[in-house]
Amino acid sequence: IQLTQSPSFLSASIGDRVSITCRASQGITRYLAWYQVRPGKAPTLLIYAASTLRSGVPSRFSGVGSGTDFTLTISSLQPEDFATYYCQHFDTFPYTFGQGTKLEIK
């Protein structure tokens, strides 16, 4: 199963609302997670099962979708949100990640 994220690069300002999409090459019901990766830091799980916010993750992060189309939205960008975001499916083996979306400060 291939995951295609768009856009690959995103430039935005503090306070902006941004969305990242992840499209699967075949249906994966809701077996999708989103991760944040900051330079020099371990990846962080944000959302799993397409829309369930992991405990402790700020509520400005949200996820929607099912089947083949999924979206991660950050409602009001904070400085610590500028990072690279990845989707990952866990429907059937082997699991795969999207190619990543790098979110940069405008």
Place this chain on the structure above:
Amino acid sequence: EVQLVESGGGLVRPGRSLRLSCAASGFTFDDFAMHWVRLVPGKGLEWVAGMTWTGTTAHYADSVTGRFTISRDNANNSLYLQMDDLRPEDTALYFCARDRGSEVTISDYWGQGTLVTVSS
């Protein structure tokens, strides 16, 4: 506090082997499945392998099947990745990660990674 500490990375020639280790603490190790995931320079994250809590079932990415072997020692709270026939494209930062549950699904805690460089 969940802690995962990887070790064993380094510079290795193509075709050679390397064994990565991960020391886990802060949780009941044998309650959880475990993963290896790598961050490939210029390419992104790649799921490498996962193993159930019992250690009886393992799953692998197509790119490493037949060359890498994941294993665990529940008595010593340790996870391993035996990497044989290494290739330049295996160059990456390798992370040990804990699953959210006992079966192989998604990772909720990650270590800081150990760097593997495959080059002649």
